[in-house]
Amino acid sequence: MERMTKFLLASSALLLAGWGDQSLSGTYASHQPRSVELMQLTQTPDHHLTGTIRRAALNNDGRVETSTINVSGAVDGHSMTLTLFTTPLPLGENFGGTVTNNGLDFTVPTTPGSAQAGVSHFDRGNIGDYDAAVNRLTQAGTAIQAQLQHDQDVEALNRGAQSLTRDLDAFINRAQQVISRTPHVVVFYPHAVAEEQAELSLAQRLATGNSVQQGEAQAVVGQMQADRAVVSNGDDAITDALQTLAQREATLNAEIRRFNERCLDGSTVKLGDAIPDMGPIRAGASVNASSRSSKPVVSTKWCPDSPALATRRTWRGGRALVAAP
Structure with a gap:
């Protein structure tokens, strides 16, 4: 029994060590009913992160607005921070995140300026998935615009x-x-x-x-x-x-x-x-x-x-x- 316990502890330590050494470099996607985000990150050997977030959102008038922002951050084991630069100034908005088995989770306000927080999840993805999601939003926007014109x-x-x-x-x-x-x-x-x-x-x-x-x-x-x-x-x-x-x-x-x-x-x-x-x-x-x-x-x-x-x-x-x- 003691030998089994030691084996399990050793296996868990190896898994955690392996995950901690795993690079976060890659492409991630977050899907919501009326928006989609594509995050591309590069991790340096000293655990710093740089990259971009592309976003497409469907407005109430049927238009799909797109934007791209730069991000930087750092990762420490399962914890990470990410700074989003939404303006040309070197001032950004900081978000805390967690590395999970199936992607990244960030703590974000439920609505802009809200004190309540929610979780924004990013899965491993690719540009093709993002483009397909943007196409679906565009089709939905076309239907909205047609209905608005009809009204x-x-x-x-x-x-x-x-x-x-x-x-x-x-x-x-x-x-x-x-x-x-x-x-x-x-x-x-x-x-x-x-x-x-x-x-x-x-x-x-x-x-x-x-x-x-x-x-x-x-x-x-x-x-x-x-x-x-x-x-x-x-x-x-x-x-x-x-x-x-x-x-x-x-x-x-x-x-x-x-x-x-x-x-x-x-x-x-x-x-x-x-x-x-x-x-x-x-x-x-x-x-x-x-x-x-x-x-x-x-x-x-x-x-x-x-x-x-x-x-x-x-x-x-x-x-x-x-x-x-």
Whole structure:
């Protein structure tokens, strides 16, 4: 039993002595879910260490940032220290480490500036493993960037759908205002034409009389011209409003077609394309339906065969006759 104990103690001493003499020169790698580090060390005969650490880290925006820093240190049996030079100045950050059977363990803060410590483990590795890990991070970053772009596209489409909804609401309100004024206009034109015709007849009769009556005829014509300017301004305002509505309707129709193709019938959407969220889609579809119900009223109020437009033509004819005397 005593001989066996001596043998085990001697074997352990030899193993420890052998490990203590083992050089740490070589390549080590540390892998985390969103980063990878490659440390290349050279140990001198006097147990000093020099080398570099290459690091690649995946950011939240999908970019992979890489960096390289110089390191130096020393090893004493199973213990080691390493200084990381993160700036050009000869001032570095010191870390303590332990040599293990399968690599190197360093005590590091769990987060920058944190008082809590964790362990960063480096396995024996090679440059090929590091490059493969960087490639995986790059692929993950590409997926993140694609998702971020998709989210931005959806947000832009949401804003577009909401803007179209507001524009349609404004169009409907404006159309309803024009529609509500139409009955007054329809009544106004025949009355205005009748008054102008009566004044025209009076002016024509007075124009055949003596000089006093001819002067009165000129006064009537002057009043007719003043009345005509007032009515003409109202007529032009209505015409401009209708033209503006028609132009706005054409613009909105084009936007609605694009909205329908993207959101409702999906005729231009391919798998993976961005579309607005359902809230803006439903709101836009509801207002779109309201706009379709109001459009026939807007367009037929002034159609070529409507009584309103016929009265306008009569009035314009009356305006021409006024200038005759």
